[in-house]
Amino acid sequence: MKISRVTAYDLRFxxxxxxxxxxxxxxxxxxxxxxxxxxxxxxxGTGFTLTLGTGNDLVCEAIRYQRDAVLGGDPDELLAELGxxxxxxxxxxxxxWLGPHKGVVHLALAAIVGGLTDLWAKKKQVPLWQGxxxxxxxxxxxxxxxxxxxxxxxxxxxxxxxxxxSLGAEATKAQLDRGYPAYDTSVGWLGYDKTLLVENVxxxxxxxxxxxxxxxGSRNLASDVERLAAVRExxxxxxxxxxxxxxxxxxxxxxxxxxxxAEFEPFWFEEPVHPDDLVGYLCVRDALAPMRIAGGxxxxxxxxxxxxxxxxxxxxxxxxxxxxxxxxxxxAVALMAAKAGVPVLPHAGDMGQLHQxxxxxxxxxxxxxxxxxxxxxxxxxxxxxxCTIEHGRYVTPKSxxxxxxxxxxxxxxxxWRATTPSGHPERL
Amino acid sequence: MKISRVTAYDLRFxxxxxxxxxxxxxxxxxxxxxxxxxxxxxxxGTGFTLTLGTGNDLVCEAIRYQRDAVLGGDPDELLAELGxxxxxxxxxxxxxWLGPHKGVVHLALAAIVGGLTDLWAKKKQVPLWQGxxxxxxxxxxxxxxxxxxxxxxxxxxxxxxxxxxSLGAEATKAQLDRGYPAYDTSVGWLGYDKTLLVENVxxxxxxxxxxxxxxxGSRNLASDVERLAAVRExxxxxxxxxxxxxxxxxxxxxxxxxxxxAEFEPFWFEEPVHPDDLVGYLCVRDALAPMRIAGGxxxxxxxxxxxxxxxxxxxxxxxxxxxxxxxxxxxAVALMAAKAGVPVLPHAGDMGQLHQxxxxxxxxxxxxxxxxxxxxxxxxxxxxxxCTIEHGRYVTPKSxxxxxxxxxxxxxxxxWRATTPSGHPERL
Numbered sequence: 046m047k048i049s050r051v052t053a054y055d056l057r058f059x060x061x062x063x064x065x066x067x068x069x070x071x072x073x074x075x076x077x078x079x080x081x082x083x084x085x086x087x088x089x090g091t092g093f094t095l096t097l098g099t100g101n102d103l104v105c106e107a108i109r110y111q112r113d114a115v116l117g118g119d120p121d122e123l124l125a126e127l128g129x130x131x132x133x134x135x136x137x138x139x140x141x142w143l144g145p146h147k148g149v150v151h152l153a154l155a156a157i158v159g160g161l162t163d164l165w166a167k168k169k170q171v172p173l174w175q176g177x178x179x180x181x182x183x184x185x186x187x188x189x190x191x192x193x194x195x196x197x198x199x200x201x202x203x204x205x206x207x208x209x210x211s212l213g214a215e216a217t218k219a220q221l222d223r224g225y226p227a228y229d230t231s232v233g234w235l236g237y238d239k240t241l242l243v244e245n246v247x248x249x250x251x252x253x254x255x256x257x258x259x260x261x262g263s264r265n266l267a268s269d270v271e272r273l274a275a276v277r278e279x280x281x282x283x284x285x286x287x288x289x290x291x292x293x294x295x296x297x298x299x300x301x302x303x304x305x306x307a308e309f310e311p312f313w314f315e316e317p318v319h320p321d322d323l324v325g326y327l328c329v330r331d332a333l334a335p336m337r338i339a340g341g342x343x344x345x346x347x348x349x350x351x352x353x354x355x356x357x358x359x360x361x362x363x364x365x366x367x368x369x370x371x372x373x374x375x376x377a378v379a380l381m382a383a384k385a386g387v388p389v390l391p392h393a394g395d396m397g398q399l400h401q402x403x404x405x406x407x408x409x410x411x412x413x414x415x416x417x418x419x420x421x422x423x424x425x426x427x428x429x430x431x432c433t434i435e436h437g438r439y440v441t442p443k444s445x446x447x448x449x450x451x452x453x454x455x456x457x458x459x460x461w462r463a464t465t466p467s468g469h470p471e472r473l
Numbered sequence: 474m475k476i477s478r479v480t481a482y483d484l485r486f487x488x489x490x491x492x493x494x495x496x497x498x499x500x501x502x503x504x505x506x507x508x509x510x511x512x513x514x515x516x517x518g519t520g521f522t523l524t525l526g527t528g529n530d531l532v533c534e535a536i537r538y539q540r541d542a543v544l545g546g547d548p549d550e551l552l553a554e555l556g557x558x559x560x561x562x563x564x565x566x567x568x569x570w571l572g573p574h575k576g577v578v579h580l581a582l583a584a585i586v587g588g589l590t591d592l593w594a595k596k597k598q599v600p601l602w603q604g605x606x607x608x609x610x611x612x613x614x615x616x617x618x619x620x621x622x623x624x625x626x627x628x629x630x631x632x633x634x635x636x637x638x639s640l641g642a643e644a645t646k647a648q649l650d651r652g653y654p655a656y657d658t659s660v661g662w663l664g665y666d667k668t669l670l671v672e673n674v675x676x677x678x679x680x681x682x683x684x685x686x687x688x689x690g691s692r693n694l695a696s697d698v699e700r701l702a703a704v705r706e707x708x709x710x711x712x713x714x715x716x717x718x719x720x721x722x723x724x725x726x727x728x729x730x731x732x733x734x735a736e737f738e739p740f741w742f743e744e745p746v747h748p749d750d751l752v753g754y755l756c757v758r759d760a761l762a763p764m765r766i767a768g769g770x771x772x773x774x775x776x777x778x779x780x781x782x783x784x785x786x787x788x789x790x791x792x793x794x795x796x797x798x799x800x801x802x803x804x805a806v807a808l809m810a811a812k813a814g815v816p817v818l819p820h821a822g823d824m825g826q827l828h829q830x831x832x833x834x835x836x837x838x839x840x841x842x843x844x845x846x847x848x849x850x851x852x853x854x855x856x857x858x859x860c861t862i863e864h865g866r867y868v869t870p871k872s873x874x875x876x877x878x879x880x881x882x883x884x885x886x887x888x889w890r891a892t893t894p895s896g897h898p899e900r901l
Contacts, residue, residue, distance in 0.1 A: 070566045099538055099567040103531045103577060110527055138498045139527040145720070145748070145771060148576015149531060193747045196724035196756065292573070296624035319621045320573070321776040323751060324783045328624065343573060348749040355752050 046119055046168055048090075050083040051112035053105040053156070055461040056451070057098060058424055063236025065097075065423065068262025068293035071236070074098030075423055076461075078105045079451060080156035082115060082164050090120070090167060091449040092159020094152040094367045095394040102461065107153035110140060114157060120165040125187065131158065131373040132190040147345035151370050158371025159399070163447040173402035173447040178217065178409060182207035185410075189377045193348045197355055203380045210383060210412040217409040224438040225404050227420035228256035228285065230393070233276070235260040243275050253436035256285035256312070256417045262293035266305055277309045285417065289315035292343065296325045303333040313337040313361050320344055326358035339363055342392035346370065347377040354385040361416075365392040366399050375403060383411040393419035397432045398448040401439045427455035474547055474596055476518075478511040479540035481533040481584070483889040484879070485526060486852055491664025493525075493851065496690025496721035499664070502526030503851055504889075506533045507879060508584035510543060510592050518548070518595060519877040520587020522580040522795045523822040530889065535581035538568060542585060548593040553615065559586065559801040560618040575773035579798050586799025587827070591875040601830035601875040606645065606837060610635035613838075617805045621776045625783055631808045638811060638840040645837040652866040653832050655848035656684035656713065658821070661704070663688040671703050681864035684713035684740070684845045690721035694733055705737045713845065717743035720771065724753045731761040741765040741789050748772055754786040767791055770820035774798065775805040782813040789844075793820040794827050803831060811839040821847035825860045826876040829867045855883035 057076040065073040078101050079093040094104060114134045115123060123130060135146055135154060143150045166173040177185075182204040191200055212220065229252075232245035242259070249257055259276055261269040269288075276286055288311040294302060299317035306314075314336050318325040320343035330338040341363035344350050353359050362382045366375040375391075382389045389407045391400040397420050407413045418439065425431040429450040433440040442448050485504040493501040506529050507521040522532060542562045543551060551558060563574055563582060571578045594601045605613075610632040619628055640648065657680075660673035670687070677685055687704055689697040697716075704714055716739040722730060727745035734742075742764055746753040748771035758766045769791035772778050781787050790810045794803040803819075810817045817835045819828040825848050835841045846867065853859040857878040861868040870876050 069564065070570065072566055073570075074567065097567040097570040099565075100535065100571045100578065103534055103571065106531055106534070107528065107577075136497065137527075138500055139502065139525040142498065142501075142525040143528045143531065143577050143580070144575075147572075147749075147773065148578070149535075149571050150528065150576070152571070192723055193750065196753060295620055319776045321575075321774065322621065322780065324780045325624060325776075345575065346749065348747045348753075352750065352752045 046088065047085045048082045048115050048118050048120070048164070049085045051116050051157075052081045052083070053108035054079040054081065054456055055102050055105045056456065056459045057101060057461050058427065058459055060423060063234055064231070066234045066236035067260045067289065067291040068235055069291045070097055076101040077451070078108060078152065078156055080108050080160040082160040084120070084164060088164060088167055089450065090160040090162070090164025090446070091451055092156045092161065092163060092371070093449060094155045096152070100149070103149045104152050104156070107150045108156055111137070111150070111153055111157055115161050120161060120168050123161055124165045127188045127373055128186070128190045131370065132192055135190070135370055146348065146370065151345060152368065154370045155367050158373070159367060159447070159449060162372050163449045167446040170445045172442050172445060173399070174405040174441070177402070177406045185376060189373050189380070194351050194377055194381065197351050198377075198381050198384055202384065206380055206383050207410055210410065212409045212412055220409055221405065221441045224435070224440045225401065225408070226256070226415060226417040226438050227254065227397070227434055228258055228287065228417040229254045230258045230419055230421045231423070232257045233259035235263065239272055239275055242272055243279055246276050246279055250280060250284070255437055256287070258287040258289055258315070258419070260291065261288045261302065261306065262290045266302055269302065270305055273306055273309045273311070282310070285312040287311060287313050287315060287339070290317050292316045292319050294318055296328050299329045300332040303329065303336055307333070307336060311336065313339040315339040315363070316342065321349070323352055323356060323358055326353065327356060330358060330360070337361055341365070342368065342394070347374045347381070350378045351381055354381050354387060357385070359387055362387050362389045363392040364389065365394040366403060367395045368392070376406070379407050379411060383413070388413050388416055390416055390418055393421045396421050396424050396428070397439065398428060401432050401442060402447055427452055427459070474516065475513045476510045476543050476546050476548070476592070477513045479544050479585075480509045480511070481536040482507040482509065482884055483530050483533045484884065484887045485529060485889050486855065486887050488851060491662055492659070494662045494664035495688045495717065495719040496663055497719045498525055504529040505879070506536060506580065506584055508536050508588040510588040512548070512592060516592060516595050517878065518588040518590070518592025518874070519879055520584045520589070520591060520799070521877060522583045524580070528577070531577045532580050532584070535578045536584055539565070539578070539581055539585055543589050548589060548596050551589055552593045555616045555801055556614070556618045559798065560620055563618070563798055574776065574798065579773060580796065582798045583795050586801070587795060587875070587877060590800050591877045595874040598873045600870050600873060601827070602833040602869070605830070605834045613804060617801050617808075622779050622805055622809065625779050626809050626812055630812065634808055634811050635838055638838065640837045640840055648837055649833065649869045652863070652868045653829065653836070654684070654843060654845040654866050655682065655825070655862055656686055656715065656845040657682045658686045658847055658849045659851070660685045661687035663691065667700055667703055670700055671707055674704050674707055678708060678712070683865055684715070686715040686717055686847070688719065689716045689730065689734065690718045694730055697730065698733055701734055701737045701739070710738070713740040715739060715741050715743060715767070718745050720744045720747050722746055724756050727757045728760045731757065731764055735761070735764060739764065741767040743767040743791070744770065749777070751780055751784060751786055754781065755784060758786060758788070765789055769793070770796065770822070775802045775809070778806045779809055782809050782815060785813070787815055790815050790817045791820040792817065793822040794831060795823045796820070804834070807835050807839060811841070816841050816844055818844055818846055821849045824849050824852050824856070825867065826856060829860050829870060830875055855880055855887070
């Protein structure tokens with residue numbers, strides 16, 4: 046099998062009013078910069094990153110600049126030494142200056158590597174989770190570029206972690222059979238008023254979710270307090286309620302808010318400050334202990350994750366495979382988090398499509414606790430195989446690939462423009 | 474005065490063979506994503522960022538997406554509360570997702586704010602350095618967005634630093650009269666063989682430079698040792714010789730190299746590891762003490778600089794105003810560095826054009842030591858007023874503005890394409 050065509054699609058999907066809104070991102074247009082790899086036998090591998098609208102075309106252009114990474118290659122060969130190849134892709138001398146390893150070019154790499162990952166699993170005729178569970182420790186470590194992290198985690202340590210932390214065959218099978226618990230982020234967008242918020246929370250509870258996430262960072266802290274109090278009241282003390290500030294506060298503001306909200310026992314406090322602010326995270330975490338601090342949705346690469354884990358800044362690591370540079374960095378972060386003893390519960394910038402696979406890697410191969418994985422139910426109608434939630438749990442996907450395939454109707458209807466192999470943007 | 478037109482130019486300039494090459498960036502094409510603001514009276518303000526070629530168009534497109542920040546505004550009004558405005562520009566909800574505060578969109582903001590800064594100084598009919606020296610401490614702090622750094626530096630502390638660290642009128646005048654010492658980076662690109670390197674170093678010495686920078690990170694450490702030994706031999710023990718690894722090494726590799734090169738007494742060791750790796754910088758610095766560690770060319774924003782300075786990871790801070798989000802972040806970094814007691818010696822991604830102004834802010838208003846400022850003599854022929862070096866010193870510029878204006882002939886000849894106010898890219 047050879048990759049004969051690489052196409053980028055700029056897809057922009059309208060959302061219902063206030064959906065997706067948080068303290069910092071007031072008016073998001075959920076958009077996918079999608080990368081479709083077409084193999085010579087017609088098989089399609091799809092990868093994407095999520096943006097919030099403006100500039101999604103820049104990511105698509107950056108996909109075009111990087112598509113030679115995979116064009117003409119065989120998925121098996123590319124995957125076999127992915128760590129080495131990824132290193133050279135991510136360090137292309139001219140594009141690298143636009144990062145390095147962050148921003149538009151890195152998001153584009155996520156989409157390309159996502160397409161490759163999907164195609165590889167389809168060629169193997171297995172769901173991505175199965176492909177990852179079947180790899181030897183050595184095969185897993187060959188997917189990773191250790192050059193920037195080996196002062197914290199060497200390939201040998203990674204192999205040892207994989208050898209010693211596995212749940213074992215029986216427990217893995219049981220886990221796959223019962224699926225994986227989800228938490229519902231869509232109840233509590235910041236643009237929803239308190240009445241709608243409470244209604245949503247009740248619907249979510251009826252549907253079987255045992256955990257929800259509420260956006261905080263309202264104009265007045267009193268409003269956050271009131272909203273969280275209302276949610277805690279209707280859900281009772283057993284439900285897990287996460288809060289997410291989406292980076293709105295400085296260190297003092299985050300500490301003040303965390304103290305005001307502590308009485309409602311949030312299960313974690315997510316993105317209290319700017320995502321680059323390692324020292325800020327440490328200050329907030331110290332001041333609010335034992336409140337758990339979560340972050341990672343905007344940690345751009347494995348280097349920054351390494352620093353956050355080395356210094357103990359996170360109680361929950363939230364890498365997002367569609368914001369990191371794809372599978373190699375995701376696995377690197379998972380292994381470093383395992384070493385640090387920090388659970389990995391990804392941010393669902395992929396709407397859960399990919400992470401419903403990857404969660405079995407961290408749960409079954411690294412023995413992480415069965416804490417709930419984010420679920421954002423937007424864009425479901427655009428995926429060929431949207432993830433299935435039953436009684437608040439992800440049902441383990443069975444089809445080959447990474448569940449990233451997009452419906453042709455959606456591509457046609459919502460394409461802003463496509464970048465063809467000839468390099469000319471065109472309206473589909 | 475009103476800004477009536479904002480145009481982005483994608484300019485790509487061929488360099489002589491091996492010029493600009495380092496351990497990571499092997500084949501750079503020095504490119505400017507330039508932003509020209511045209512005022513209703515015909516005055517032009519120019520800003521730019523530097524890229525290494527591929528993807529320069531992405532930055533130009535991102536300028537287009539952000540040009541409403543300044544379009545229709547008055548330079549004085551925009552500058553008066555720049556900190557507040559910059560905060561809203563840098564946090565636009567949809568584009569922010571592509572960073573935040575890093576990568577293509579942040580580089581574009583640097584170009585826009587650069588254009589505004591140039592126009593403001595031209596309107597005042599003063600060189601940028603003079604505009605900055607004449608501001609009150611309160612006016613300086615109003616240029617800065619403190620929201621992400623006030624846990625380390627408050628506006629009040631910034632004002633106190635400006636009030637207490639100034640050189641005073643007499644010493645400032647003497648400094649401006651004698652210009653500012655430069656060091657020559659163009660002698661030692663990694664693609665130059667040892668013979669050419671030594672020749673260049675001798676020419677540089679004859680021209681009056683007392684300091685040079687040598688790229689390291691050759692395929693073999695022995696080659697780095699040999700090259701640095703040759704340079705030290707021809708320059709003698711008094712000359713300052715900086716070494717720059719441009720992020721090629723991991724922590725262990727950087728420590729090994731630093732130990733091997735220490736006997737030649739480099740004045741500093743620049744970018745030993747990945748620019749995001751704060752913990753890595755600390756390890757390298759500890760292991761190689763008392764060797765000075767320099768970095769900042771690829772530190773993307775004031776938040777990461779804050780962390781590096783809070784933790785003492787740098788002996789020399791090298792912010793680059795054309796890679797940070799323009800003047801507000803540059804000033805924030807300078808003030809934080811003053812608090813930390815770390816000298817600021819910018820990376821000359823601007824070829825020295827802007828930093829020859831900004832250096833007088835750090836030297837004369839913050840009392841930083843008179844250590845040499847980087848000089849990269851490429852692209853001189855494309856600037857309307859290229860900086861002047863005499864006897865190894867920058868001659869203080871006299872013309873109004875920030876010395877960023879580009880020759881129309883160069884724009885015409887080297888424009889890849891321009892983005893017009895109508896939004897359509899066109900070949901000039």
